[in-house]
Amino acid sequence: MVRGGASLSRRMHVGLNLVYLVPGQTGGTEVVARELLPALVAAAGDRIRFTAFVNREAAAAPGGPWKELMPAVTVPVAATNRVQWVRGEQQHLPRLAGRAGVDVLHSLANTGPAWGRCARVVTIHDLIHRFHPDTHGGLKARGMALLVPLAIRRSHRVMADSQSTAEDLVRELRVPRAKIDVVALGVGSTARATPRPEARLRAEHALGDRPIVLTVAAKRPHKNLPRLLEALALVDPARRPVLVVPGYGTAFHDDELGALVARLGIAGDVRLLGWVSDEELEGLYAAASVFAFPSLYEGFGLPVLEAMARGLPVACSDRGSLREVAGDAARRFDPERPGDIADAITAVLDDPAEADRLRAAGRAQAARFTWQATARATLDSYERTLAAFRSRA
Template sequence: MRVALNLVYLVPGETGGMEVYARELIPRLAALPGLELVCLVNREAAADGDAPWGNAVPLEVVPVHARNRVEWVRGEQQHVPRIAAAASADLIHSLASTAPLRSAMKRITTIHDLNYKLVPDAHFGLRALGMRVLVPASARRSDRILVDAESTKRDLGSLLGTPLGKIDVAPLGVTPSPPVTPTPEAELRARLELGEGEVLLTVSAKRPHKNLLRLLEAVALLESKPTVVLPGYPTPHEAELRERAAALGVRAVFPAWVSAEDLEGLYALATAFVFPSLAEGFGLPVLEAMARGVPVACSDRSSLPEVAGDAAILFDPFDPRAIADALRRIPGEAERLREAGRAQAARFTWERCAELTHAAYVRTLAA
């Protein structure tokens, strides 16, 4: 079986969870017997010399710059089918929710979420328009669909009318801690101006559907006043978050980017990890915090109850008082949450994700 992996979307360092998905899944797929892979990458990704495409798996360059959304779509719709055919692929697997709409070969698409419908402000500009047009069309035209969670499978059935028998669930895995030395706590506290008190960590894009405004409102209700650390690349929404934190008197720190060493140091010093998102296709940050033994409180919406199980304190993300109540419970349940979180995270592996993905390939070609 020869599979062309459509990675035309992937700009290294700028694609978030879908980049993690590709980087972790590809080497596990490459290790499976009887499966040959070729990665179809844009010009930005082709220049990354430390990636599984081009190292673990051969690559073919799609002649577009994917930072330009129009070029991304053109590359996916025009060039990917042509290059996959020239590579003698049996199947095209598109990893980022959209796919070529016309091709003579079989197609399987991973649709990570339907946030463009569930939380329309999750995407901006041309990307928002593209998702509204291309995700439903890709769901119709693909021979099979892969999703990360049962909740997305249900959403596809109810919102797009996708036959449930066409959909396979392949939960993601936990990304191992990188082999780095965490930045010492004293250094992080001084450099990021965290003070000496408790620290709440949340790792997510600064976008409205991540619900960080309500998190700040919840922290303002607490008797203790922890520092909230919100790392992530800047977005237009960040200015609103900063203004709201100042108005509420909440101490919040917004590092734009943190190194692997700094992130591991933040996990180590954090009192808790909080994830108030309104909609998630999976919620990898929850599992990554659990794997590191950080007590977790998270939203009770979309896929997050599936991912967290009973290893997190769940809350209604629309209610700042409910978020605050969950945060108040953490000190008394911290040891249980640490133990349960590590056990829950251990259930999710990239090897299992690869096996389920391969099984979906077999179903696609057999149909």
């Protein structure tokens, strides 16, 4: 057997680096892990066995495919402490993976260990820390600026969520294109919970009978919510929809958004919600007339596909990965021009035929992205990663 490689007499052993994942606090990267792990296990069958490497928070939390579908090894750190998280990933994880006999270690969320006795592959979801460092705040942005390039250099292969992110890696970090596997994400179940009744939602949030524009987004600068608010203010008050924005907040940006709402005089037209339950979110999807997504930068753009899969017409930014994810199934706009955003939204609201076209096109577009396809492409990347590792041995 080649050093560190799987022999022909046994299954490949893949370790999944989930040291970053704090249940309920990790956002989109947690969604990816929850959806991808079951698909990987199903696609691998008897060919591959998996071990999850989790932090203390994930080990203590109930449920999760990293405990239900595979053995889990606890890395002895609390990942809510960033120093401990880095120490766990860079110091403890390589030793634990070696002790477990891992052949390929897959780091699922942008960073990974710089050393180890096994083949290593890292998934890069985006380069948000480079293009919009204010999203993470000063200290974390500086840390990511060091850790992401380190993981890329020391991994044998790199997975990127989109062609756009792959191009960013080549252009910004000089990653050889031949080292990158583009592995698109999938769309999860479109019925995570029974939708809360529309009448109840409208009463709870004082929405009246107006059309609802829904935006599911974290309150972070790159999500471009200020220009969406400016676009709303440009719509004639007599026909203005109500904008509903669920998503976890960030204190520094929440205050800015609230001040802008007051300055624009649209307090009665905006509902800036925090994190909502699955029942409430599904109810909002069902009640909304348009899904608007004005983000300045996305490594993939899963919220757009989530809306399309639910049959909601989409108006979204014409930037980066959103072009390839949305295709012609969305009404796209220049996210830096509030007037363009307003025109796109009102075009869907005012034209039932266009809304119906987008619903049908969106469902077809979303159906192209499945977690089963993501899992198959990921398994192929594992094979290439192991081959690259063996070639250096």
